[in-house]
Amino acid sequence: MYRAGLDNHFEQESHDNKDWPLREDIRFLGRMLGDTLREQEGEEAFDLVERIRQTAIRFHREQDPQARQKLDQILTELSNRATVVVVRAFSYFSQLSNIAEDVHHNRRRRAHLRAGSPPQAGSVTLALDRVIKNGIDSATLAKFFAKAVVSPVLTAHPTEVQRKSILDCQLTIERLLRERAYTELTPNEMRQNEENLRAMIQILWQTRMLRSVRLSVHDEIDNGLTYYTYTFLSQVPYIYAKIENLLERHMGENAPYVHSFLRIGSWIGGDRDGNPFVTHQVLLYAIERQSALALDYYITEVERIGSTMSLAERLVNITDELEELAASSPDIPACRIDEPYRRAFISMGARLAATCLHLGHTTKQKELLDSVEPYADSMEFVHDLNVIIKSLKHHKSNWIARGALRNLRRAADVFGFHLAPLDMRQHSKVHEQVVAELYELGTHHTGYLEMPENDRIQWLLTEISSPRPLLSPYLEYSESTQSELRILQKAADIHRRFGHAAIPNYIISMTTHIINVLEVALLLKEVGLLQAGENPHLGLNIIPLFETITDLRSCSTIMDQLFSLPYYKKLLASRNSVQEIMLGYSDSNKDGGFITSNWEIYKAEIELTKVFAKHHVELRLFHGRGGTVGRGGGPSYQAIMAQPPGSVNGQIRVTEQGEVISSKYAEPEIGRRNLETLAAATIEATLLGNDPIGDNAPRYYQAMEKLSQHSFSAYRNLVFETPGFKQFFLESTPIREIAGLHIGSRPASRKPSDAIEDLRAIPWVFSWGLSRTMLPGWYGFGHAVEAFVQEDPTGTGLALLQEMYKTWPFMQTLLSNMDMVLAKTDMGIASRYAELVTDETLRNQVFGRIHAEWKRCSKWLFSITGNTKLLQDNPTLARSIRNRMPYIDPLNHLQVELIRRYRSGEDSDEIKRSIHLTINGVTSGLRNSG
Numbered sequence: 001m002y003r004a005g006l007d008n009h010f011e012q013e014s015h016d017n018k019d020w021p022l023r024e025d026i027r028f029l030g031r032m033l034g035d036t037l038r039e040q041e042g043e044e045a046f047d048l049v050e051r052i053r054q055t056a057i058r059f060h061r062e063q064d065p066q067a068r069q070k071l072d073q074i075l076t077e078l079s080n081r082a083t084v085v086v087v088r089a090f091s092y093f094s095q096l097s098n099i100a101e102d103v104h105h106n107r108r109r110r111a112h113l114r115a116g117s118p119p120q121a122g123s124v125t126l127a128l129d130r131v132i133k134n135g136i137d138s139a140t141l142a143k144f145f146a147k148a149v150v151s152p153v154l155t156a157h158p159t160e161v162q163r164k165s166i167l168d169c170q171l172t173i174e175r176l177l178r179e180r181a182y183t184e185l186t187p188n189e190m191r192q193n194e195e196n197l198r199a200m201i202q203i204l205w206q207t208r209m210l211r212s213v214r215l216s217v218h219d220e221i222d223n224g225l226t227y228y229t230y231t232f233l234s235q236v237p238y239i240y241a242k243i244e245n246l247l248e249r250h251m252g253e254n255a256p257y258v259h260s261f262l263r264i265g266s267w268i269g270g271d272r273d274g275n276p277f278v279t280h281q282v283l284l285y286a287i288e289r290q291s292a293l294a295l296d297y298y299i300t301e302v303e304r305i306g307s308t309m310s311l312a313e314r315l316v317n318i319t320d321e322l323e324e325l326a327a328s329s330p331d332i333p334a335c336r337i338d339e340p341y342r343r344a345f346i347s348m349g350a351r352l353a354a355t356c357l358h359l360g361h362t363t364k365q366k367e368l369l370d371s372v373e374p375y376a377d378s379m380e381f382v383h384d385l386n387v388i389i390k391s392l393k394h395h396k397s398n399w400i401a402r403g404a405l406r407n408l409r410r411a412a413d414v415f416g417f418h419l420a421p422l423d424m425r426q427h428s429k430v431h432e433q434v435v436a437e438l439y440e441l442g443t444h445h446t447g448y449l450e451m452p453e454n455d456r457i458q459w460l461l462t463e464i465s466s467p468r469p470l471l472s473p474y475l476e477y478s479e480s481t482q483s484e485l486r487i488l489q490k491a492a493d494i495h496r497r498f499g500h501a502a503i504p505n506y507i508i509s510m511t512t513h514i515i516n517v518l519e520v521a522l523l524l525k526e527v528g529l530l531q532a533g534e535n536p537h538l539g540l541n542i543i544p545l546f547e548t549i550t551d552l553r554s555c556s557t558i559m560d561q562l563f564s565l566p567y568y569k570k571l572l573a574s575r576n577s578v579q580e581i582m583l584g585y586s587d588s589n590k591d592g593g594f595i596t597s598n599w600e601i602y603k604a605e606i607e608l609t610k611v612f613a614k615h616h617v618e619l620r621l622f623h624g625r626g627g628t629v630g631r632g633g634g635p636s637y638q639a640i641m642a643q644p645p646g647s648v649n650g651q652i653r654v655t656e657q658g659e660v661i662s663s664k665y666a667e668p669e670i671g672r673r674n675l676e677t678l679a680a681a682t683i684e685a686t687l688l689g690n691d692p693i694g695d696n697a698p699r700y701y702q703a704m705e706k707l708s709q710h711s712f713s714a715y716r717n718l719v720f721e722t723p724g725f726k727q728f729f730l731e732s733t734p735i736r737e738i739a740g741l742h743i744g745s746r747p748a749s750r751k752p753s754d755a756i757e758d759l760r761a762i763p764w765v766f767s768w769g770l771s772r773t774m775l776p777g778w779y780g781f782g783h784a785v786e787a788f789v790q791e792d793p794t795g796t797g798l799a800l801l802q803e804m805y806k807t808w809p810f811m812q813t814l815l816s817n818m819d820m821v822l823a824k825t826d827m828g829i830a831s832r833y834a835e836l837v838t839d840e841t842l843r844n845q846v847f848g849r850i851h852a853e854w855k856r857c858s859k860w861l862f863s864i865t866g867n868t869k870l871l872q873d874n875p876t877l878a879r880s881i882r883n884r885m886p887y888i889d890p891l892n893h894l895q896v897e898l899i900r901r902y903r904s905g906e907d908s909d910e911i912k913r914s915i916h917l918t919i920n921g922v923t924s925g926l927r928n929s930g
Helices: 003-011 017-041 043-062 065-077 080-114 124-133 138-147 164-182 187-205 217-254 280-306 320-327 340-358 378-394 403-415 428-443 453-465 479-498 514-526 549-563 566-573 585-592 594-615 636-641 658-665 668-687 694-719 725-732 735-740 761-770 781-791 797-807 809-824 827-834 840-865 875-903 909-926
Strands: 149-155 423-427 505-509 541-546 578-584 618-624 651-657
Touching: 017 043, 017 080, 017 164, 017 187, 017 875, 043 065, 043 080, 043 827, 043 875, 065 875, 080 164, 080 187, 080 668, 080 875, 080 909, 124 217, 124 668, 138 217, 138 668, 149 668, 164 187, 164 217, 217 280, 217 403, 217 658, 217 668, 280 340, 280 403, 280 479, 320 340, 320 378, 340 378, 378 403, 423 428, 423 479, 428 479, 428 505, 428 514, 453 514, 453 566, 479 514, 505 514, 514 541, 514 549, 514 566, 541 549, 549 566, 549 578, 549 585, 549 594, 578 585, 578 594, 585 594, 585 618, 585 694, 585 761, 594 618, 594 694, 594 781, 594 809, 636 668, 636 809, 651 658, 651 668, 658 668, 694 781, 694 797, 694 840, 725 735, 725 827, 725 840, 735 761, 735 909, 761 909, 781 797, 781 840, 797 809, 797 840, 809 840, 809 875, 827 840, 827 875, 875 909
Parallel strands: 149 651, 423 505, 505 541, 541 578, 578 618, 618 651
Antiparallel strands: none
């Protein structure tokens, strides 16, 4: 793996000195993996892997029929045992290649910084430079930071395949490779480094890639928490410190205070839409684990920083507040009697330990805690840290007040004692059934679901505004209703125990009417999360999620109706008149295709902005973007900057899912850069937001509407109107294997059905990604542009689209994302998956249409952009894909062969494990497959 093979592979690369270290790192890691393969599996296994790799490359580059035939022959003859070895070899090389690439990205960025290069787009340095150069003053910035909300929200992935043990190995390898890149090592240190790398690669090879049991929600919660340890707890405060330093440099003493606007949210353990395993016990487990992690971090940092604070009383002039804090220490060793700061830290450590016990966590520090008062909330802890910082500044110890102490103070403010705000989510139909049962048992009437719409609305409003409970302990409810009520009651308990910030949001999937929102309000009232009366108080945000094309088109009308209800406006007033709206990219894409989904979301944002302004309500948008373009993915900076003018307004939340979480946030430096990008884009979009298309908007919108109509028609015709398409999808992708092999904790469908309508959007996109067809990220575009150009009577249709691409960020982002998807699409490999379809006529008909549309997409993409090859404007990504594909392609070929065996009746554990391994390997290599 490849030394000779890699040398041949890299002969095709341009000899750019900037990328030479990357090529060397990939060779270096590949050689060590090859040595491990020889040692552990033998020379024959090594030769087999290399033969498959070379044949797959030839097929990839030339679509050579002989290469395809040879590849088929090799793979067909593989024993199950040999298949496992080959899959693991390619999977691990793909992972090692990704590590080398991450190290190289960091290396290039550091080189730019050392060289004094201008700040890059997406950095807070450039964002604040632009803001200040545009005359934005301190007061405006202060106002922005006071109300801003930027929040990536981690969500569990139904197709998640990554194991923490493997991730830990990868991070150690990354650290060792970074050590070689950043440090001048002595020969002996270099040998030791290489030995450590070889040891880690051996551990990697001998570590089970797959979980031995099905992933549970508890596992998902624990996996999600690792990213706080890896990145968030340390890097989020770093970003704040950087912003503060930049503002001080520009504005001196006039620099505004930076409120904690960047926070990391989570759905893991609170999202029960389609996941019956998220129960009230799971919800509590998530909150308790989060809280325990936050407090453990604070205790560790307080001990670490406190141990350095040896400032002597007679050498510094401390404040009265610091003296009082130091005096409250429960244990004052004689050697610390004249060290007030150490005593203050001992006091804080004791109170944090007492807080752990008070919240039900375990702690090692149980001595002397009986007399120690726990913190009432995290703001008391922040207050004590502020006392220390103020005292240090009082005696001109400003440098001590910065660094670790400032970062801890920021961490306490951002993460509190709950670590992450956990969102709850459930489907509107579930709420409807629960409320229907409450109605029938509580009023002794039947027919809630058959009531006229206005009657239902009036009844709901009457019950929501009445302090009298509808819920009775003397009535017997169905198990499903009890389950939903237990979760809501547990949320109320969590509010009392951990504070309202622990669960601040409730999201309603598939919102289609104002009734959906009012039903949730009623359920919240029944458990005490909504206080009724003349001046009601809502304990958390109710967030409608609009997902389908129809719902996106009607969302502004629904919100207009909702805001017209006086009582709902009173509820909103208790939430500072801020209403969050979630927009679903996944289901709208599955429903209407890539072009229509993006355009309908864009239009919805424009209309929502108007409705919110009309009712004097502040809009916060929550974008349900997944990793892949078919689910709204793509570069975050460009996506935020491409939003309609006025729709960002300082507040944005974005979902982060699956393997995208590990690729973005497992490595601290890369994680920091991704977080910084979200902050920078929000700052620029809000404070520098302008309308780049101005008077051209009507022309552009009209053209986009026509493109969307044509694209929608083409997509719907293929997916929902073509006889046999469902069979083609089920047989030509690994969707059945994804569902059958129990990947992730959540079922692949919302209902026990294999209908495309019922399939969750994530496995829909994931399946097309694994087969390398990537259909949700591009299908319909070529047909739409071709029809638009042909129908234009003036003959200027193409020129108009070219103009739109040059001037409109929305169009630029749309085509840039599609460009990326087309670069990862491989019709040769997709054709091999299509061969799994048993009906030859159906296979040829459907795949023929898909292949023809792929050609049209590429043709018209180039016609609009003026490029002649994919990713021409993004050479870094183009290089990355070229490096990765020779090691992902063989996994696809192997997967096809394994699925063929599995479906023919070979359902041994080895076959199942091998399929799962290929899913793991392809997912890890593509980095944003679902």
